[in-house]
Amino acid sequence: MKIVVIGGTGLIGSQVVNLLKNSEHEVIAAAPNTGVNTLTGEGLDAVLQNAQVVVDVSNSPSFEDNAVMNFFKTSNGNLLKAEKRAGVTHHLALSVVGTQKLQESGYFRAKQVQEDMIKASEIPYTIVHATQFFEFAAGIVHMSLINDQVVLPDANIQPIASKDVAGFLAKIAVEKPKNTILEIGGPKKYPMADWIKSYTAATQKKYKIVSDTKSLYSGASIETDTLAPDNAVYLGGTDYANWIAQPENQR
Numbered sequence: 157m158k159i160v161v162i163g164g165t166g167l168i169g170s171q172v173v174n175l176l177k178n179s180e181h182e183v184i185a186a187a188p189n190t191g192v193n194t195l196t197g198e199g200l201d202a203v204l205q206n207a208q209v210v211v212d213v214s215n216s217p218s219f220e221d222n223a224v225m226n227f228f229k230t231s232n233g234n235l236l237k238a239e240k241r242a243g244v245t246h247h248l249a250l251s252v253v254g255t256q257k258l259q260e261s262g263y264f265r266a267k268q269v270q271e272d273m274i275k276a277s278e279i280p281y282t283i284v285h286a287t288q289f290f291e292f293a294a295g296i297v298h299m300s301l302i303n304d305q306v307v308l309p310d311a312n313i314q315p316i317a318s319k320d321v322a323g324f325l326a327k328i329a330v331e332k333p334k335n336t337i338l339e340i341g342g343p344k345k346y347p348m349a350d351w352i353k354s355y356t357a358a359t360q361k362k363y364k365i366v367s368d369t370k371s372l373y374s375g376a377s378i379e380t381d382t383l384a385p386d387n388a389v390y391l392g393g394t395d396y397a398n399w400i401a402q403p404e405n406q407r
Contacts, residue, residue, distance in 0.1 A: 163214030171322035194231035204242035221262030260376035280333035287341040293355035316342035320392030339385035
């Protein structure tokens with residue numbers, strides 16, 4: 157079976173490619189730096205020739221409202237049209253737990269458009285909703301800094317290691333399409349402030365961590381469990397405390 161991984165040189169995609177290369181399947185990493193550009197359509201028809209499965213883990217280089225909407229509308233439109241021409245029989249896409257509840261956010265409005273386009277395409281599909289990756293803690297700190305304080309929503313989070321996300325995607329890629337959304341998360345749910353305190357302690361960053369019921373996440377107000385899965389079909393096995401204790405993860 158030929159499997160094409162869109163975004164195949166990124167954090168998740170490169171791990172999916174490596175996992176699938178250890179199987180009997182033909183696996184290709186497709187990204188702008190390998191000559192495949194979903195925004196322009198460059199290289200799509202060639203890379204999808206004789207492909208049965210497409211795994212789309214690509215993401216917008218900009219999270220500005222108009223840019224991110226343009227990325228997901230255009231790249232997804234080009235990709236799905238090329239898949240139809242090639243006769244692809246399974247479109248597997250990575251999205252985010254809580255997308256449908258976060259529509260105040262321009263990024264999540266764009267992700268919802270992506271999901272709606274996939275469902276309307278008539279190509280058999282599986283959409284995987286994952287919680288925030290362990291690797292995103294630094295980014296959450298950066299986007300939440302206000303006057304040297306990290307101000308976070310007073311809400312729960314259930315982060316997952318990117319390697320566990322990649323492992324689940326690699327497994328689903330070689331199965332029959334589910335034609336539904338599958339939710340996955342990490343092994344533990346706890347207040348977002350507790351997670352970020354674990355990160356800042358391990359990385360020796362001296363920030364005051366504050367929880368605020370009015371604080372937004374990616375521009376959207378959230379409730380206690382907006383970012384946690386309602387019905388997870390898989391919980392990653394990697395413990396955050398053990399993961400962040402490794403020097404290579406303390407960035």
